[in-house]
Amino acid sequence: MPIDIDIAKVARLARLGLSDDELAAYGSQLEDILEHAARVQALPTEGVEPTAHPLPMVNAHRSDEVEPTLDREEVLAQAPDHVDGFFRVPAFLEDE
Amino acid sequence: MSDPADFTIAEAARALRSGETTAAALLKAVRRRVTMTEADLHAYLTIDAEGAEASAAAADEAFARGEDRGSLQGIPIALKDNMVTRGVETTASSQILAGWIPPYDASVVTKLRDAGAVIIGKTNLDEFAMGSSTENSAYGTSRNPWDPERVPGGSSGGSAAAVAVGSALAALGSDTGGSIRQPASLCGVVGMKPTYGLVSRYGLIAFASSLDQIGPITRSVDDALAVLETIAGHDPEDATSFRGELPDFGSQVDRGVDGLRIGVVSELLGEGTEPAVADAFGAMLERLEGAGAEIRELSLPSTAYALSAYYLIAPAECSANLARFDGVRYGLRVDGGETVEDMMGATRAAGFGPEVTRRILLGTYALSAGYYDAFYGQAQKVRTLVIEDFKQAYQQADVLVTPTSPTTAFTVGERTDDPLAMYLSDICTIPSNLSGDPGISVPIGVDDAGLPIGFQVLAPALAEPVMFRVAKAVEGLAGFDARPTLANSEGAA
Amino acid sequence: MTWEAVIGIETHVELRTHSKMFCGCPVGFGGEPNTRVCPTCLGLPGALPVPNEKAIEWTMRLGLALDCEIAEHSLFHRKNYFYADMPKNYQISQFDLPLCADGHLDVTTETGERRVGITRVHLEEDTGKSTHLGEGGRIGSSGGALIDFNRAGIPLMEAVTEPDIRTPEEARVYAQELRAIVLALGVSDARLEEGSMRFDANVSLRPAGVVELGVKVEVKNMNSMRSLQRALAHEIERQTEILDGGGAIAQETRHWDEEAGRTEAGRSKEESSDYRYFSEPDLVPLSVGDEEVGKLRAGLPELPAQTRARFEAAGVDATGARVLVTSGLGTLFDEAVAAGAAATEAAKWLTGEVTAYLNREDTDPAGLQIDGTALAELVSMVEAGDLSSTAAKHVLEGVLAGEGEPRRVAEARDLIQIRDEGALSEAVAAVVAAHPDEMARIAGGDGKLIGFLVGKVMQATGGKADPRRVSELIREAAAS
Ligand SMILES: [Mg+2]
Numbered sequence A: 001m002p003i004d005i006d007i008a009k010v011a012r013l014a015r016l017g018l019s020d021d022e023l024a025a026y027g028s029q030l031e032d033i034l035e036h037a038a039r040v041q042a043l044p045t046e047g048v049e050p051t052a053h054p055l056p057m058v059n060a061h062r063s064d065e066v067e068p069t070l071d072r073e074e075v076l077a078q079a080p081d082h083v084d085g086f087f088r089v090p091a092f093l094e095d096e
Numbered sequence B: 001m002s003d004p005a006d007f008t009i010a011e012a013a014r015a016l017r018s019g020e021t022t023a024a025a026l027l028k029a030v031r032r033r034v035t036m037t038e039a040d041l042h043a044y045l046t047i048d049a050e051g052a053e054a055s056a057a058a059a060d061e062a063f064a065r066g067e068d069r070g071s072l073q074g075i076p077i078a079l080k081d082n083m084v085t086r087g088v089e090t091t092a093s094s095q096i097l098a099g100w101i102p103p104y105d106a107s108v109v110t111k112l113r114d115a116g117a118v119i120i121g122k123t124n125l126d127e128f129a130m131g132s133s134t135e136n137s138a139y140g141t142s143r144n145p146w147d148p149e150r151v152p153g154g155s156s157g158g159s160a161a162a163v164a165v166g167s168a169l170a171a172l173g174s175d176t177g178g179s180i181r182q183p184a185s186l187c188g189v190v191g192m193k194p195t196y197g198l199v200s201r202y203g204l205i206a207f208a209s210s211l212d213q214i215g216p217i218t219r220s221v222d223d224a225l226a227v228l229e230t231i232a233g234h235d236p237e238d239a240t241s242f243r244g245e246l247p248d249f250g251s252q253v254d255r256g257v258d259g260l261r262i263g264v265v266s267e268l269l270g271e272g273t274e275p276a277v278a279d280a281f282g283a284m285l286e287r288l289e290g291a292g293a294e295i296r297e298l299s300l301p302s303t304a305y306a307l308s309a310y311y312l313i314a315p316a317e318c319s320a321n322l323a324r325f326d327g328v329r330y331g332l333r334v335d336g337g338e339t340v341e342d343m344m345g346a347t348r349a350a351g352f353g354p355e356v357t358r359r360i361l362l363g364t365y366a367l368s369a370g371y372y373d374a375f376y377g378q379a380q381k382v383r384t385l386v387i388e389d390f391k392q393a394y395q396q397a398d399v400l401v402t403p404t405s406p407t408t409a410f411t412v413g414e415r416t417d418d419p420l421a422m423y424l425s426d427i428c429t430i431p432s433n434l435s436g437d438p439g440i441s442v443p444i445g446v447d448d449a450g451l452p453i454g455f456q457v458l459a460p461a462l463a464e465p466v467m468f469r470v471a472k473a474v475e476g477l478a479g480f481d482a483r484p485t486l487a488n489s490e491g492a493a
Numbered sequence C: 001m002t003w004e005a006v007i008g009i010e011t012h013v014e015l016r017t018h019s020k021m022f023c024g025c026p027v028g029f030g031g032e033p034n035t036r037v038c039p040t041c042l043g044l045p046g047a048l049p050v051p052n053e054k055a056i057e058w059t060m061r062l063g064l065a066l067d068c069e070i071a072e073h074s075l076f077h078r079k080n081y082f083y084a085d086m087p088k089n090y091q092i093s094q095f096d097l098p099l100c101a102d103g104h105l106d107v108t109t110e111t112g113e114r115r116v117g118i119t120r121v122h123l124e125e126d127t128g129k130s131t132h133l134g135e136g137g138r139i140g141s142s143g144g145a146l147i148d149f150n151r152a153g154i155p156l157m158e159a160v161t162e163p164d165i166r167t168p169e170e171a172r173v174y175a176q177e178l179r180a181i182v183l184a185l186g187v188s189d190a191r192l193e194e195g196s197m198r199f200d201a202n203v204s205l206r207p208a209g210v211v212e213l214g215v216k217v218e219v220k221n222m223n224s225m226r227s228l229q230r231a232l233a234h235e236i237e238r239q240t241e242i243l244d245g246g247g248a249i250a251q252e253t254r255h256w257d258e259e260a261g262r263t264e265a266g267r268s269k270e271e272s273s274d275y276r277y278f279s280e281p282d283l284v285p286l287s288v289g290d291e292e293v294g295k296l297r298a299g300l301p302e303l304p305a306q307t308r309a310r311f312e313a314a315g316v317d318a319t320g321a322r323v324l325v326t327s328g329l330g331t332l333f334d335e336a337v338a339a340g341a342a343a344t345e346a347a348k349w350l351t352g353e354v355t356a357y358l359n360r361e362d363t364d365p366a367g368l369q370i371d372g373t374a375l376a377e378l379v380s381m382v383e384a385g386d387l388s389s390t391a392a393k394h395v396l397e398g399v400l401a402g403e404g405e406p407r408r409v410a411e412a413r414d415l416i417q418i419r420d421e422g423a424l425s426e427a428v429a430a431v432v433a434a435h436p437d438e439m440a441r442i443a444g445g446d447g448k449l450i451g452f453l454v455g456k457v458m459q460a461t462g463g464k465a466d467p468r469r470v471s472e473l474i475r476e477a478a479a480s
């Protein structure tokens, strides 16, 4: 099965700012890998339920209790940029 | 007298309690081994000298007080650098986390500390555990202690190499598609992946959440058991953590294989298997039979598709798991232009290496509108079939066995240009990640080049007791006592 | 051409649990930035989510209050998109298997009653909050942005309607009714101005009588019930103009600008979103049994519709009952009635003066200085003739200002009505004597002047006379 990938769109979705050369290289590698991976389509799976998780578990909850928070200075010390207790980032272009 | 760096955990634990050695002396011996081998091996990314010394001193004080928290007290252990350690740099071998000092400890780290273990440092891995050779580390490739021209396997290559040469008595690795078992096999040590959910993933930097599992890399089956007993158990911080009563992992370990049914998976002995590996594997089967086991050849037809399913499921999960690395809260930031969107794109493009980028792209594609059903959705159904195949097989056999890796250690650079060839390294280990079942690799010999060969034992979920039982028998039957060149030559010098 | 508006509403409600949705950080509003954070809600490497059982229970309660089916089996999914104030760059939400589905809510407006279908009620996590710096408006300014993750991970319920709403008024009533339900359930403070309750609306137009839906526009950023109604009215007008002019509607997101009174196109991605939903591998499925659903259903409090029916049965008119419920004054009403006030009187005061006070002061019932006993006392003082209705308003003012119980306020402000006939007659006599011409005209049949003289007496007594009795006394004087 031939695989057709809009690699630029995929990179945008993944927020990877790749150059055109990089995009072209990754695009062709992905096509190779996906051609192999597409073998999964050869297996008949009618009526087969998908498995998201190996564990047959349900309802792993916690009770509504407050636990200690992190020390803000320790957290912000790792931030690329911060001011007045906030993380600082460049301006937003897009809406939520 | 032998060098304490060559002790197993069991031997060291005895020596510590008999007064023959101290935790401080043990740490010193191990540190000496690190100094001797690291230039060739590059197993470690970070050594926590201060932390380790403090822990060793605390362990010795505990022994002096008569306080004994079990077999890991005072034992020098290494951690794969995708496990978060408070105050100690944690990078997952990625540029994007260069210099990150976590503000918290992974649950396994807390458990090791509580048990009095001495954490020496953080070991090298393929970036974000994606790879089978440690060549994908942003901080240089680790080397195979049996031949520095070759890879130690991966992604827990640094952990396996360190344990093999005595730079740690044991190490923790993580296994998403074989990342504990394959490097253990290539480095001639024992590597074990527990049943999914037995060991908390809290603080393990996620690669693929439904597949990742932390486990021990050690020099003996008994040692693997000792480490597993310390790190297993329910963790309220991990919703996928097992809640039932834990099996008594060691309850059958010394019973031998007499009367056990051992299944050989025909699909996993394919054409890619090197003759030396196939021969050693076959010879072990004969010995097991000689020891009273019944060997049965079984077919698990879906496992032929497991690799393909894995290379859709794992990248899909990783594409989301790695979205948080965006230059906002921690790690690398690269300004790519005016806006926060530019910054994120530039940071991620610069911070992730090629294999990680490839898998993020692959996973993003497999989940995207119009392709989900054909790729990710179909892969999840194949996963169901793989699980069903295993269930069937375990009705006919108590354990399944395969070579851990179809080949022994390959040379550095040999497979880097061919992602698919690299992916094939994990063909025997991946199916049990999809099913969530436990597996262990035990060294059984070397090939003509003197490179170790691993034997894998797989068991149903929570059937660690029978898995350890067979593994221990294999270990005994193999009588594997070769030492890696690096440890020998340097040690003698 | 006559166009029919088709409106659907998505409502996000922050739950006021003690701790966040997937971690133990405290839930709260405001405070020092980035102080209510932990590895999980900051999206640190390695951190994992564990769901808050209370948030799950509360979401099912809202589902039951909206007559939804509670799913036996439901799942959390990851909704993938990059946004700087979203710590993991995916939101844990629900997708094809939400906790609650297929409910409805009946709304009554002047044009009648309408059943609004509830597609689903699901549970997700809130994002952090970003403040955009510098000039250039809320988005795209040059000064960058500051991010506070205190809000990140607060449990967020999302209720989605079918496109069943037809007018901006119906939309507002739906929103008010939903808010009243949330308040009755006690699961959120549902403050629009603080963002703990937020509405997004999808609006499209179609020719009247046509079934097929038109192109829909998503309208965001409406911070009050009033702005919800205004924004929709404006958006319908905007779309009508475009369609009448032969134009086409662009599928887009628009933001309501309260000051400008119009919706504005947002800056959005060049391609439509692709959220790549997949089931959250860090969590296991939710499973709810009939028994638990039964227990939750039995534990539901009285819901607004039931409360309104009860108030009406007690004699309050339909409008009054609705105002009492939507303004959150129902409890105060019940307390006043329990303390002996006549239902109609208590309702009159609450929907009149007290509601006006709430609007004027921009506060909510929790901040009121009056309780049911005090309101009942006020009603009984009027009934007994101790207070004129004018004086009673002044007394209420004093009570609301924190001056104390009604009788104390009335005494302190010297507002107790003159009930001594002698004193009253004296005051009337004085006014009558001072206005002989007016008295003559009243005697001649000009009844309109009685009011004028009553006013004079009220003035002379400082408002403490009973105007009904004064009017009687003036009539008597004119007749004699
Ligand atoms: Mg939502």
Ligand SMILES: [Zn+2]
Binding pocket: C020, C023, C024, C025, C036, C037, C038, C039, C040, C041, C042, C153
């Ligand atoms: Zn938190």
